[in-house]
Amino acid sequence: MKARNVVSLIVVVAGVTLMSNVYAQASNAMPMASSPAASSGKATPADKTLAREVRKALSKAQNFDVSNVFVKARGGVVTLSGSVPEGPQIQQAAEVAKGVPGVTSVSNHLALYTKGY
Incomplete structure (x- = not known):
């Protein structure tokens, strides 16, 4: 029982x-x-264009290494991920991305890396 x-x-x-x-x-x-973009999980053509514009702006930024930076955009929200070789570049990337027309907010997940192991 x-x-x-x-x-x-x-x-x-x-x-x-x-x-x-x-x-x-x-x-x-x-x-x-x-939100249609959020429910499908796929980037819209506008999202892809915005991500390209942010990446282009980063590549034009003075003393900024964009080679290991990845940009994703969804409905104006830009996510930065990857790594940069110098600490100040993390904040610089966020500021550059915020300056691109169409960006409503930036989620910065960039990390600092050092060469070698």
Whole structure:
């Protein structure tokens, strides 16, 4: 009898936990579903153009090494990732990207790298 009660309790706790996780995931997904680019996961032609414009601006920036920098754009939000050889270039990249028309915000994930291991 006690074993049955313990198993029932475990099933109830697991069910409540699962339902709260499903609700949390569903409520987080709702705002994203309103945006076509976010729901498909694919960049629109405008996103690709914006990413190219940001990369072009970075390549023209004085003393900036763009060779290991990756640019992604989604609905005006630009994400920078990769690495740069000098610390000040991390902030420089964000400032250059913010100056490109059409950029609404910048998520800067650039890291500093050193040559060699």
